[in-house]
Amino acid sequence: MTPWHTIPALEAAAALHVEPADGLTAGEAARRLQENGPNELAAEKVRSIGAMIFAQLNDVLIWVLLAATVVSLVMGDRTDAIVILAIVVLNAVLGVVQEHRAEQSLSALKDLSAPVARVRRDGTPMDIPAREVVTGDILLLEAGNIVSADARVLEASAVKADEALLTGEAEPVDKTPAVVPDAEASIGDRTGMVHSGSAISSGRGGGG
Secondary structure: OOOHHHOOHHHHHHHOOOOOOOOEOHHHHHHHHHHHOOOOOOOOOOOOHHHHHHHHHOOHHHHHHHHHHHHHHHOOOHHHHHHHHHHHHHHHHHHHHHHHHHHHHHHHHHHHOOOEEEEEEOOEEEEEEHHHOOOOOEEEEEOOOEOOOOEEEEEEEEEEEEOHHHHOOOOOEEEOOOOOOOOOOOHHHOOOEEOOOOEEEEEEEEEO
C-alpha cells in the first residue's frame, strides 16, 4: 500500500471517501464503526514470568545447547557445561526482559490514547469518545488536543505537533498538507501526518 504521507491531501480524502469540509455523516460513521471495530489497541493477554521463561526455553537451539551441556557433564568437562548453561540462562533472561518491556510499551501507548476526540461530522464539529473514531473521520487539530488516531493532514494553519514521546524530538514539528515524497521517511519526517498520542501544541487544522 502507498504510504499516506506520499499521497496529495485531496487524493487521500478521496481515497477515504470523505469531503473534508463536511466530514462523515453520522450514519456512515456508525456503519464504519460496525464494520471495522473501535479505535483502540487490541487487548493482549499478559503472560506470567513463568510462561515467558518457558517460551524462551521452548526452542530447538536451546534444546541443542542443553543437550550439549549434558554431554559435557558426562564427559567430565564441567567448564564447557557451565559456559553453555550460562549462555542459555542469559538468553532466557534477556528474552524475558525484552518481552516485559514490550508489554510495558504497549501499556504506555494505551495510556497515551486520548479519551475524547474532536471531529467534524455532518459539517459540524463535535466531541466523541476516541474509541469511536473511524477511518475517514476528519480530526480537528487544535492546540491542546491529543491526537486520537494516525491521520493525513488535510488542512493546516500554523499547526505544530509535539511528538517527543514517539520520536524523542524535543521541539514541536510543523505539520502541513504538503506531500513528503520519501516513502521510507521516518515518523519524525512525515510532516504531512499526525500520529496517535502526539499533542497539538499550536495552530488549527484537520486530518483524516
